[in-house]
Amino acid sequence: MTTDAQILTALRNAGHGSVSGTELSQELGISRAAIWAHIEELRGLGYDIEAGPHLGYRLLNAPDALHADDLISRLDSSTRGNRAGLAERPREPGPATQKRPARTPAPPPRIIGRDIRVFQETTSTNDVIEKLARDGVKEGVVVFAECQTRGRGRLGRKWISPPHQGLWFSVLLRPDLLPQETTQLTVASATALVRAIRLATGLKAWIKWPNDIVMGGRKVAGILTELSAELDRVKYIILGIGVNANLGAGDFPPDLRKAATSLSMEAGRAISRPELATAILSELDDDYARVSSGLFGAVADEWEASCSILGRDVVIRVGDRQIRGRAESLGEDGALLLRTDHGHLERITGGDVTLER
Numbered sequence: 001m002t003t004d005a006q007i008l009t010a011l012r013n014a015g016h017g018s019v020s021g022t023e024l025s026q027e028l029g030i031s032r033a034a035i036w037a038h039i040e041e042l043r044g045l046g047y048d049i050e051a052g053p054h055l056g057y058r059l060l061n062a063p064d065a066l067h068a069d070d071l072i073s074r075l076d077s078s079t080r081g082n083r084a085g086l087a088e089r090p091r092e093p094g095p096a097t098q099k100r101p102a103r104t105p106a107p108p109p110r111i112i113g114r115d116i117r118v119f120q121e122t123t124s125t126n127d128v129i130e131k132l133a134r135d136g137v138k139e140g141v142v143v144f145a146e147c148q149t150r151g152r153g154r155l156g157r158k159w160i161s162p163p164h165q166g167l168w169f170s171v172l173l174r175p176d177l178l179p180q181e182t183t184q185l186t187v188a189s190a191t192a193l194v195r196a197i198r199l200a201t202g203l204k205a206w207i208k209w210p211n212d213i214v215m216g217g218r219k220v221a222g223i224l225t226e227l228s229a230e231l232d233r234v235k236y237i238i239l240g241i242g243v244n245a246n247l248g249a250g251d252f253p254p255d256l257r258k259a260a261t262s263l264s265m266e267a268g269r270a271i272s273r274p275e276l277a278t279a280i281l282s283e284l285d286d287d288y289a290r291v292s293s294g295l296f297g298a299v300a301d302e303w304e305a306s307c308s309i310l311g312r313d314v315v316i317r318v319g320d321r322q323i324r325g326r327a328e329s330l331g332e333d334g335a336l337l338l339r340t341d342h343g344h345l346e347r348i349t350g351g352d353v354t355l356e357r
């Protein structure tokens with residue numbers, strides 16, 4: 001962790017209290033003058049840090065900007081608190097008779113978000129991750145961009161990504177899954193997004209299969225999963241996630257205004273992007289752990305409970321083909337099980353869904 005991240009973590013862990021320069025200097029092993037220089041640097045970035053000779057340092061406010069040090073510090077602070085329960089969750093499937101340890105061990109090490117990089121502008125964060133993947137970077141690295149010039153969505157669509165208004169980011173994963181099992185990760189990402197939105201904003205979002213996150217029938221977030229694989233082995237997966245956090249109606253092109261929304265439009269207030277980003281990374285990491293430990297069933301149950309199309313009559317367009325039927329459930333591999341009008345159960349692994357009137 002960088003010094004700035006360590007200072008932010010120490011200030012956050014003090015809650016509403018303050019931390020003295022001496023404490024910080026001892027904890028970080030640098031002089032009080034160096035601490036002061038870092039505090040000034042953080043203030044320059046927009047962090048409101050109160051300082052006084054007898055008070056020590058106190059974090060009053062953080063800017064709504066994405067800074068890698070800040071995100072890492074927030075994740076570190078949340079790991080100490082909220083994720084303690086994860087310590088009991090096996091990362092690998094363990095024997096059924098395994099005894100629970102007498103004392104709660106440390107939570108498992110985080111994978112998603114252990115390395116975070118923030119760009120002011122890029123073409124697409126998926127492009128940046130692809131390059132990192134080819135360079136052999138470890139899984140878990142997350143790339144955010146404040147703005148994307150060529151953000152892309154599913155089925156070759158454009159994804160609008162205006163500066164400082166949303167979360168546009170991608171995650172590199174190297175899962176031990178077969179190529180046909182990787183839909184599980186898209187499903188897990190959708191459940192993680194719904195939980196994180198709830199935790200950070202109090203809003204209830206729904207999943208529209210395969211991977212749209214919707215509110216009031218309008219899309220608020222989307223997931224673009226890109227895969228590099230051999231016949232029987234996944235080389236890497238890029239999970240690209242776009243969340244319309246603080247966009248206003250006028251930020252969407254006219255043709256999208258009926259179909260798209262943002263969290264701030266739904267909540268009627270601005271959303272803290274760093275807080276939301278941290279919640280999403282934390283929930284994604286939890287669900288990645290669940291899928292990696294063979295616990296996809298639990299994720300699928302949660303997905304079904306938040307799915308807006310189950311039990312509904314739908315039309316699915318797959319290329320030029322249209323399939324009509326009732327959305328029944330989610331298959332073990334993450335495919336949608338559709339009861340067609342002819343009574344057959346079809347496994348649908350991709351396509352565009354609309355509700356039948």
Ligand code: BTN
Pocket residue numbers: 123124125126148150151152153154155157159161167168169170211212221222223224240241242243
């Ligand atoms: C969709 O619903 O069509 C998927 C949208 C995915 C958008 C995100 S934004 C971050 C990442 N970079 C991209 O170019 N696309 C994904």
